[in-house]
Amino acid sequence: MGYRILVVDDQVSFCNHILTILENEGYEVMVAHDSSQAVNRLSAHSFDILLTDMNLPGLNGLELFLIASKIDPHISGVIMTAYGTISSAVNSIKQGVTDYIQKPFEPEALLMAIEKTIRERRMLQEIRSLRKEVSQRYAFGNIIGKNHKMQIIYDMIQKVAPTDARVFITGETGVGKELVAKAIHFNSPRKNRPFVGINCGALSETLLEAELFGYEQGAFTGATRTKIGKFEYAQGGTIFLDEVGDISPRMQVQLLRVLQEKKFERVGGNQSIDLDVKVISATNQDIHAKINQGEYRVELFYRLNVVPIHIPSLRERIEDISLLVQHFIPILNKNFNRNIKAITARAMAQLMQHTWPGNVRELENVLERAFVTTEGDTIDVIHFSRTTNGATAEGSPYSVNIDIPFKVARSMVEKRFEKAYVSESLKRCEGNVTKTAHVTGINTRTLWRKIKEYELDIDRFRSQNPPQPIVRL
Numbered sequence: 309m310g311y312r313i314l315v316v317d318d319q320v321s322f323c324n325h326i327l328t329i330l331e332n333e334g335y336e337v338m339v340a341h342d343s344s345q346a347v348n349r350l351s352a353h354s355f356d357i358l359l360t361d362m363n364l365p366g367l368n369g370l371e372l373f374l375i376a377s378k379i380d381p382h383i384s385g386v387i388m389t390a391y392g393t394i395s396s397a398v399n400s401i402k403q404g405v406t407d408y409i410q411k412p413f414e415p416e417a418l419l420m421a422i423e424k425t426i427r428e429r430r431m432l433q434e435i436r437s438l439r440k441e442v443s444q445r446y447a448f449g450n451i452i453g454k455n456h457k458m459q460i461i462y463d464m465i466q467k468v469a470p471t472d473a474r475v476f477i478t479g480e481t482g483v484g485k486e487l488v489a490k491a492i493h494f495n496s497p498r499k500n501r502p503f504v505g506i507n508c509g510a511l512s513e514t515l516l517e518a519e520l521f522g523y524e525q526g527a528f529t530g531a532t533r534t535k536i537g538k539f540e541y542a543q544g545g546t547i548f549l550d551e552v553g554d555i556s557p558r559m560q561v562q563l564l565r566v567l568q569e570k571k572f573e574r575v576g577g578n579q580s581i582d583l584d585v586k587v588i589s590a591t592n593q594d595i596h597a598k599i600n601q602g603e604y605r606v607e608l609f610y611r612l613n614v615v616p617i618h619i620p621s622l623r624e625r626i627e628d629i630s631l632l633v634q635h636f637i638p639i640l641n642k643n644f645n646r647n648i649k650a651i652t653a654r655a656m657a658q659l660m661q662h663t664w665p666g667n668v669r670e671l672e673n674v675l676e677r678a679f680v681t682t683e684g685d686t687i688d689v690i691h692f693s694r695t696t697n698g699a700t701a702e703g704s705p706y707s708v709n710i711d712i713p714f715k716v717a718r719s720m721v722e723k724r725f726e727k728a729y730v731s732e733s734l735k736r737c738e739g740n741v742t743k744t745a746h747v748t749g750i751n752t753r754t755l756w757r758k759i760k761e762y763e764l765d766i767d768r769f770r771s772q773n774p775p776q777p778i779v780r781l
Contacts, residue, residue: 311426312336312353316346316360316372317388326359329415330422343367350379357425362389362400370400377404382432384425388413451484451491452635455625461488461617468615469495474567476612477590479619482669485590486550488617493546498586501545504538509551513559518575520563527576539572539583546586552612553593553604564608587612622664622671629659632668636675644679651687658690661723727762730755734764 313335317323323339330337338353340346343366350358358376362369373385385405400408406425409417451461468475469492477485486505493503508516522537538547555563566572567587571580589612598604622629633651641648655678664670678687729748737744741759745752758764 310336311356312338313357313359313422314338314340314346314349314353314355316340316343316358316364316369318342318361318363318365326418329418333419333422335422343372346372347375350376350383354380355383356429357384357386357422359386359422360388362387370403370405373400373405374403382429384429386421386425451487452632453625453628454631455620455628457620458625458628461619464615464617465491465495468492468617470497472586474586474612474614475588475617476609476615477588477617477619478595479590479592480621480667481592482667483619483621484668485592485619486548488619489546489548489588489590492588493548493586496546496586498545502542503546503548504542505548505550506538507550508559509554513556516555516559517562521572521574523575524577527574531576534574537572537574539566539585540574540581542585544584546588549587549589549612551591551593552589553591553595553598557603557605560605560608564605564611567608567611622667626660629671630656632671633659633675636672640675640679644676646679647685648679648682648687649685655687655690658692662690662692663724723762726758727764730758730762731764734759 313330315323315326315330315337316339317326318341320341323341327337327339338349338355340349343364346358346360346364349355355376358373360369360372364372367375369387369389373387376383376385385400387400387405387408388411389408390411406428407421409421451458451465453459453461465488475489475492477488479485489505490503493499506516506519511519518535518537520537520539522535522540523531525531525534549563552563566583570583572583573580595604595609599606599609633656637648637651640646659671659674662674666673674690674692675687677691678689681691682688730744730750733744733748734741737747741755742752744750745755748755750758
């Protein structure tokens with residue numbers, strides 16, 4: 309089983325009896341006959357469980373457990389106690405001891421106490437692992453990007469996380485607004501309290517009201533019981549109001565009142581509930597345009613927009629694509645049970661030249677597709693969806709990113725134009741390369757090179773592609 313137990317009892321024969329019982333069950337066991345000897349054992353060896361008598365020469369069992377906890381904070385304790393000292397055993401439980409058993413006891417009672425303690429240890433280890441995973445996952449350093457705009461976001465997260473200031477996150481769909489919200493929460497003093505998110509744009513006005521504030525039994529037809537709302541669930545923690553730019557005028561008024569008064573009532577209720585939450589909101593809408601058009605209350609915007617954070621689109625930080633690829637590869641290897649080790653320069657160039665209307669979320673989706681279609685351990689070809697939100701996956705060949713050097717931007721625009729031009733010409737000529745060369749005036753050899761370079765009609769021409777240099781990850 310691998311679990312190590314230290315048994316402490318001043319009765320040598322009893323101690324050896326317990327030793328035999330536990331070893332027969334596969335546990336690794338050491339014994340000690342007084343507190344001094346036990347402390348020496350604890351200092352020299354690692355144990356999962358301390359099984360000790362309450363009455364010992366020198367320190368009692370609880371005092372010994374407290375010392376053991378200082379040596380190893382994760383050690384579990386089981387107290388053996390004689391009749392008449394149950395109250396002290398109960399007090400031990402309050403001090404962190406897992407269980408106690410009353411002497412004399414049957415071997416089955418001892419084994420049940422040990423098994424219960426092991427189950428609790430496993431549960432606590434899982435909780436610690438989950439907390440560590442959450443802490444690492446949402447540490448702001450794991451929001452990938454070396455672009456100067458991303459560096460500003462890191463700095464802002466670090467500044468706003470320790471405060472209760474309201475944060476207003478803007479950016480296109482797929483840039484990672486919820487990830488930034490969670491990074492703020494899990495780096496804040498509220499990190500051990502709930503993080504509750506709700507997509508305000510996905511719900512009707514009536515449903516959103518019920519989800520945010522909850523409702524009392526009988527508040528409306530079908531309300532057969534009292535329901536706790538998101539605000540109430542988030543008490544002491546953080547509520548994330550995603551797509552807050554899509555809420556109706558009436559909900560804007562209600563949300564404004566909640567933010568002003570820091571109180572709310574359930575639907576159909578009269579009792580005010582004090583609100584103690586950090587509010588983070590996000591939208592992909594142009595809120596200023598909606599305010600100018602009278603569709604959004606400016607006073608609500610000011611309440612929400614205390615600390616603004618704008619997340620740039622992926623096409624505004626092309627230099628971050630290689631970092632994101634390196635970030636996603638090991639994650640996808642684990643998820644897909646693959647061992648992808650590299651990506652060719654050609655595939656990376658495809659990623660760099662794409663306009664990414666779906667941003668980081670689309671990049672992850674594209675890489676998932678590559679994991680499904682790649683046969684070896686190297687990604688050589690990237691397959692994009694033909695359309696995204698009704699537009700071509702490549703976007704406009706004239707879209708320009710002014711945050712990268714002029715020569716790089718010009719080259720990217722030229723390549724997009726070339727690909728679009730050759731693709732449309734081939735389509736018009738029904739895939740006849742000789743006819744396409746004649747119509748366009750492009751030298752046939754040059755046209756073939758462009759077809760290979762841009763992976764046009766990939767199923768027919770893939771075998772003619774030249775070997776590509778590999779980008780090791």
